Amino acid sequence: MKVIVIGGGASGMLAALSAAEDRNNEITLLERQNRVGRKLLATGNGRCNLTNRNAAPPRYPGGGEFAAAALRRFSVDDTLAFFSRLGLYTVTEADGRVYPLSDQANSVVDVLRFALEQANVTVETSCDVVSVARKARGFSVTSADGRKLFADKLIVAAGGCAGKTLGGTKSGYRLLSMLGHSATDLRPSLVQIKTDLTFVRALKGVRADAALTAKTAQGMIAKSEGEVQFTDFGVSGPAAFDVSRAVSCTEQPVTLLLDLLRGTEEEEIPARLRERADRFPDLAAAQLLTGMLNTRLGQTLLKYAKLDPAAALKDLKDDELAKLAHAIKFFALEADGVLGMEHAQVTAGGVCTDEFRADTLESRLVPGLFATGEVLDVDGDCGGFNLQWAWSSGYVAGKLGGGA
Numbered sequence: 320m321k322v323i324v325i326g327g328g329a330s331g332m333l334a335a336l337s338a339a340e341d342r343n344n345e346i347t348l349l350e351r352q353n354r355v356g357r358k359l360l361a362t363g364n365g366r367c368n369l370t371n372r373n374a375a376p377p378r379y380p381g382g383g384e385f386a387a388a389a390l391r392r393f394s395v396d397d398t399l400a401f402f403s404r405l406g407l408y409t410v411t412e413a414d415g416r417v418y419p420l421s422d423q424a425n426s427v428v429d430v431l432r433f434a435l436e437q438a439n440v441t442v443e444t445s446c447d448v449v450s451v452a453r454k455a456r457g458f459s460v461t462s463a464d465g466r467k468l469f470a471d472k473l474i475v476a477a478g479g480c481a482g483k484t485l486g487g488t489k490s491g492y493r494l495l496s497m498l499g500h501s502a503t504d505l506r507p508s509l510v511q512i513k514t515d516l517t518f519v520r521a522l523k524g525v526r527a528d529a530a531l532t533a534k535t536a537q538g539m540i541a542k543s544e545g546e547v548q549f550t551d552f553g554v555s556g557p558a559a560f561d562v563s564r565a566v567s568c569t570e571q572p573v574t575l576l577l578d579l580l581r582g583t584e585e586e587e588i589p590a591r592l593r594e595r596a597d598r599f600p601d602l603a604a605a606q607l608l609t610g611m612l613n614t615r616l617g618q619t620l621l622k623y624a625k626l627d628p629a630a631a632l633k634d635l636k637d638d639e640l641a642k643l644a645h646a647i648k649f650f651a652l653e654a655d656g657v658l659g660m661e662h663a664q665v666t667a668g669g670v671c672t673d674e675f676r677a678d679t680l681e682s683r684l685v686p687g688l689f690a691t692g693e694v695l696d697v698d699g700d701c702g703g704f705n706l707q708w709a710w711s712s713g714y715v716a717g718k719l720g721g722g723a
C-alpha cells in the first residue's frame with residue numbers, strides 16, 4: 320500500500336516508522352523544510368524534553384479526553400522502549416521530564432533519521448505540499464513545484480502554527496480543510512505573558528521562585544508554581560508558560576498574582592520583618608527584604624507597598640509591615656495578553672477532534688485519511704507532554720486503522 324506522510328516533524332517521523340512496521344507499505348515522507356525534525360532540534364532549549372513520566376489526559380488542557388486512547392495505545396513506556404530500541408539513552412529528572420542522556424536534541428533527531436533510512440522510508444525534503452484531493456481510490460498530493468504523487472492512505476502530520484521560525488505553519492489546517500475538515504480558533508500557548516510594566520520594568524532579568532495564579536473577575540483560571548522570569552514586556556519562565564494558555568484563551572481581563580514566598584504564610588511575615596527591623600534599626604527600609612528576596616525584587620515590592628525606601632527600619636509601623644507582607648504574597652500584575660504564535664511553543668486549538676476517531680486517528684469524514692500531532696486540537700502542559708502526544712498519535716496513525 321502506498322502511504323504518504325505530510326510533515327517530517329516528531330509526529331510524522333513516528334507515523335512513518337510505525338507504518339513501516341508493515342512491510343507491505345511503501346512510505347514517502349514529505350517535508351517542506353530542507354531537513355526533517357527542525358523544530359525538534361530547538362525543543363527543551365536544545366536538550367529535547369521528549370516526554371514526561373506523568374503524561375496522562377489531565378495534562379492536556381486541550382483535547383485530553385480525545386488524546387487518552389492514543390496515549391494508552393502508545394504510552395510513555397512504549398515510547399521509551401521504542402527510543403531505546405533505536406539506541407537512544409535517556410534520563411528522567413525529578414519532575415518526570417525525560418531528556419536524552421547526551422543532553423542534545425539532535426540525538427533524538429539523528430536516531431529517528433537513521434531509523435527512517437533503515438526502514439526504507441523515502442524522505443523528500445524541500446517538498447512543500449500545497450494541495451491534497453480525494454480520488455476515486457486514494458489521494459493525490461501536489462507539491463509547490465507542481466509534482467503530483469498518489470497515495471492509498473494519507474497521514475497529515477504538518478504540525479501547528481506555533482514557532483513560526485522553526486517551521487510552524489497553518490498549512491496543515493489548510494490541507495485538511497481541502498478534504499472537508501474544520502479547525503477551531505488558534506491561540507498561542509506555552510508562551511510569554513505581557514503585563515502592565517509599572518513595576519516590572521525595573522525587574523527585567525530577575526528570576527524568582529513563585530506560585531502564580533491567573534484570575535479574572537469570575538475567579539481563578541489557572542495556577543502554577545516554579546520559576547518566573549521578569550522581562551521587558553512582562554513575565555516568562557516555566558510558571559508563566561503554564562498559565563499562558565488560560566490567559567491566551569480568555570477574552571476577560573486577567574490579573575496575575577505572584578506569591579513570592581510560597582513556603583510561608585502571610586501572617587508569619589510581619590513578625591519576621593519586625594525581628595529584622597529590631598536587629599538593624601538604623602538600616603534603610605530599602606534593605607528590609609535583603610537576604611529574603613532578590614534585591615531588585617525586594618526594592619520593587621517596597622515601592623509597590625508604598626513604603627518609603629529611605630525610612631529607617633525602626634520607624635516602620637506595624638501596618639506598613641503588614642502591607643509589605645501582603646505585597647510579597649499577592650504581587651498583582653495586570654496581564655495584557657500573550658506574545659504571538661512566533662514565540663509560542665504550541666498551538667491551542669486545531670483541526671476538530673470530533674471529526675476523527677480517537678482510537679485510530681482516522682478521519683470520520685474521509686476513510687483512509689489520518690491526522691496526527693499538533694495539527695489536531697490537542698495541546699498539553701509544558702514539560703514533555705506535547706512531544707508525547709506527537710509520538711503517541713504518530714504511532715497510532717501509522718497503524719492506518721489496523722491493530723497492534
Ligand SMILES: Cc1cc2nc3c(=O)[nH]c(=O)nc-3n(C[C@H](O)[C@H](O)[C@H](O)COP(=O)(O)OP(=O)(O)OC[C@H]3O[C@@H](n4cnc5c(N)ncnc54)[C@H](O)[C@@H]3O)c2cc1C
Pocket residue numbers: 325326327328329330331349350351352355356357358359361362363364367368369370446447448449476477478479481482485486487488490491663664665691692693694702703704705706707709
Ligand atoms: C521552541 C520550542 C520548544 C519546544 N520544546 C518542547 C519540549 O521540550 N517538549 C515538548 O514536549 N514539546 C516541546 N515543544 C512543542 C513540540 O515541539 C511540538 O508540539 C511538536 O513538535 C509537534 O509535533 P508535530 O509533528 O505535530 O509538528 P512539528 O514538529 O512542527 O512538525 C511538522 C512538520 O511538518 C512540516 N510541514 C508543515 N506543512 C507542510 C507541508 N505543507 N508540506 C510538507 N511539510 C510540511 C513542517 O515543516 C514540520 O517539519 C516545543 C516547541 C517549540 C516551538
